[in-house]
Amino acid sequence: MKDFRLEVFKKASLCRNFENILYEKVQEKLIKFPVYLSAGQEFIASTIAEKISELKISPDIFIQHRGHSTYLAFGGSIDQLIDEMLGRKTGCALGMGGSASIQCKEKNIFGHDGLMGNQVPIGVGACFASKCPTIVFVGDSAAEEDYCLSAIGWASTKKLPILFVVEDNNLSILTEKKVRRNWEMHDVAQGMHVKSFNISDDPLEINEHLQNVFDYPILLNINTVRKYWHAGAGTDGDNFDRYEKELSYFGDAGIEIDKFNKNLVLEAWQRQLEKQ
Amino acid sequence: MAKTVRETIKDITKHHLLEKKSMCFGQCLTAVGWVGGTLPELYEEDGMVEVTTADVANGGFVVGAALKGIRPIYVVRYQGFQWYNAPIIINYACKSKEIWGIPCPIFVRSIAMEGAIGPVAGSSHHSLFQRMPGSKIISPMTPDEFDFAYKEFMKDDDVYYVSEHRRSYDNSEELKNVIQQDADFTLFPISITRFDAEKARLILKEQGYKINIIHQLWIKPFLFKKEWREALNSSKHGGMVLDDDYEEGAASSIAHSMMIDSEKKVYTFGLEHRTAGFHPDVDNLPPSPESIAERVKSIINK
Numbered sequence A: 001m002k003d004f005r006l007e008v009f010k011k012a013s014l015c016r017n018f019e020n021i022l023y024e025k026v027q028e029k030l031i032k033f034p035v036y037l038s039a040g041q042e043f044i045a046s047t048i049a050e051k052i053s054e055l056k057i058s059p060d061i062f063i064q065h066r067g068h069s070t071y072l073a074f075g076g077s078i079d080q081l082i083d084e085m086l087g088r089k090t091g092c093a094l095g096m097g098g099s100a101s102i103q104c105k106e107k108n109i110f111g112h113d114g115l116m117g118n119q120v121p122i123g124v125g126a127c128f129a130s131k132c133p134t135i136v137f138v139g140d141s142a143a144e145e146d147y148c149l150s151a152i153g154w155a156s157t158k159k160l161p162i163l164f165v166v167e168d169n170n171l172s173i174l175t176e177k178k179v180r181r182n183w184e185m186h187d188v189a190q191g192m193h194v195k196s197f198n199i200s201d202d203p204l205e206i207n208e209h210l211q212n213v214f215d216y217p218i219l220l221n222i223n224t225v226r227k228y229w230h231a232g233a234g235t236d237g238d239n240f241d242r243y244e245k246e247l248s249y250f251g252d253a254g255i256e257i258d259k260f261n262k263n264l265v266l267e268a269w270q271r272q273l274e275k276q
Numbered sequence B: 001m002a003k004t005v006r007e008t009i010k011d012i013t014k015h016h017l018l019e020k021k022s023m024c025f026g027q028c029l030t031a032v033g034w035v036g037g038t039l040p041e042l043y044e045e046d047g048m049v050e051v052t053t054a055d056v057a058n059g060g061f062v063v064g065a066a067l068k069g070i071r072p073i074y075v076v077r078y079q080g081f082q083w084y085n086a087p088i089i090i091n092y093a094c095k096s097k098e099i100w101g102i103p104c105p106i107f108v109r110s111i112a113m114e115g116a117i118g119p120v121a122g123s124s125h126h127s128l129f130q131r132m133p134g135s136k137i138i139s140p141m142t143p144d145e146f147d148f149a150y151k152e153f154m155k156d157d158d159v160y161y162v163s164e165h166r167r168s169y170d171n172s173e174e175l176k177n178v179i180q181q182d183a184d185f186t187l188f189p190i191s192i193t194r195f196d197a198e199k200a201r202l203i204l205k206e207q208g209y210k211i212n213i214i215h216q217l218w219i220k221p222f223l224f225k226k227e228w229r230e231a232l233n234s235s236k237h238g239g240m241v242l243d244d245d246y247e248e249g250a251a252s253s254i255a256h257s258m259m260i261d262s263e264k265k266v267y268t269f270g271l272e273h274r275t276a277g278f279h280p281d282v283d284n285l286p287p288s289p290e291s292i293a294e295r296v297k298s299i300i301n302k
Helices: A004-027 A044-055 A068-073 A078-085 A119-131 A148-155 A186-189 A203-208 A242-274 B004-020 B054-065 B079-100 B143-154 B193-206 B226-233 B250-258 B291-298
Strands: A058-063 A134-139 A162-169 A195-200 A220-224 B025-026 B048-050 B071-074 B109-111 B135-138 B161-164 B186-187 B209-214 B218-220 B240-244 B268-270
Touching: A004 A044, A004 A068, A004 A078, A004 A203, A004 A242, A044 A068, A044 A119, A044 A134, A058 A203, A068 A078, A078 B209, A078 B268, A119 A134, A119 A148, A119 B054, A148 A186, A148 B054, A162 A186, A186 A195, A186 A220, A195 B004, A195 B291, A203 A242, A203 B054, A203 B071, A203 B161, A203 B209, A242 B079, B004 B143, B004 B218, B025 B054, B054 B071, B054 B079, B079 B109, B079 B161, B135 B143, B143 B161, B161 B250, B186 B193, B186 B226, B186 B291, B193 B240, B218 B250, B240 B250, B250 B268, B268 B291
Parallel strands: A058 A134, A134 A162, A162 A220, A195 A220, B025 B048, B025 B071, B071 B109, B109 B161, B135 B161, B186 B209, B186 B240, B240 B268
Antiparallel strands: B135 B218
């Protein structure tokens, strides 16, 4: 039997190394548009992807900017993601999506157009039409959009097999949540009769709350810590880092996985850059 | 007895839901009146889906449904409500094919009406969709035209903005172009102005003026047909685009395209550039037959 936590770490390690190396590419100015790095938040998508893998289903997935980890954790092609960063037609969004609007048709990951949070009503509509398992990722700031709230309400009314994942890093660019609102997403969703939980990005805690996923609408408000700036090449400081904690937990095995993924990402970049 | 526009829309919707197994979304669809009698009496289990009062989110629901390949119909009962309904349709559905290679076709039934309905709900707002890429805009006023619009949509993969007008629902007649040798002037009417353009033509005919009428079904893409250009060029005093949206939108854009590609001036006549009130004294209505006739004469006799 697979070690769930270890499998999650393997996915998260790929995501973290991809973002760290991309961070360097942004610093080197190889990439000439805003890049939204998901480092620090990668355990959310990695845990859910591992759970989905266990369930042997292929849900529709709706993402927003800061979605590289979701794309990679659910199995999106790393080569196509690199090509997208390089603006190539062979990119996962045909070179049109940049960092913010990536997609993966093979993994049912739908791209985002830039209107913050509109993936919530779009995901709800898709789920209503298909009645198939659907996951919608949204940031704590985009979730404030009025149409997100009404969409969550309609999903509840229609009892859809949908999972809303609020990646709550407490920041809208740099504006803290407490400045923007005095309410919490899980409270609002609970008020709409959606099973809602406010949890950390600990993989085991997330997994615990996925036991009845897709039986009815569920909202997970997952508290997490962003490593890099909202966009571009800068760090938010020495905050708590889930990746370091898990790396330390797995000891030498974790270091080996980290090295393996770092090489995998470096080789992928080399391979794609040589294609030019 | 010939079928009306109302009956045509109703039959098409029934076919779309029951035969094509699609969905029709909208607010208060099953309420008394069934959207001016244009909907069959079907319910959610048949694909007739009542959505919330949250217009922006509703637009998103329809986009999501379209991504799943069902070609939904979306009924927006007042075109002015598009200011809330349009954002996700325009920014996602209309761009999806270009950005991600995933078509997101939606048949947006956007309904205009006029008179005593105030600053938001009155008249057409098709210009709102016109300036953004990825949409097609068509304004059918006859049974055959509505049938054509639906069939075009079903073989296409774009978003269709169908600019309807409630005053056309009782119509069962087809509208024919009137093109004459050496006309004084040519009218290019859009939407509900097409009916009043014909009345204006008859008023002007009695006064000795020879007026062409070339009906505009497609608003976008606008295709200036050769015979239209020839009719305009042979009109002594040019032409005029009529609209029941503000002149600064689709009408001006079409007039500009015509002037670039002809030797004549093309004027516009639509809603006045002011807010409509509810009382008749302060309403803002599409050009009447009399006002069209007066405007044409003022241009001819300038």
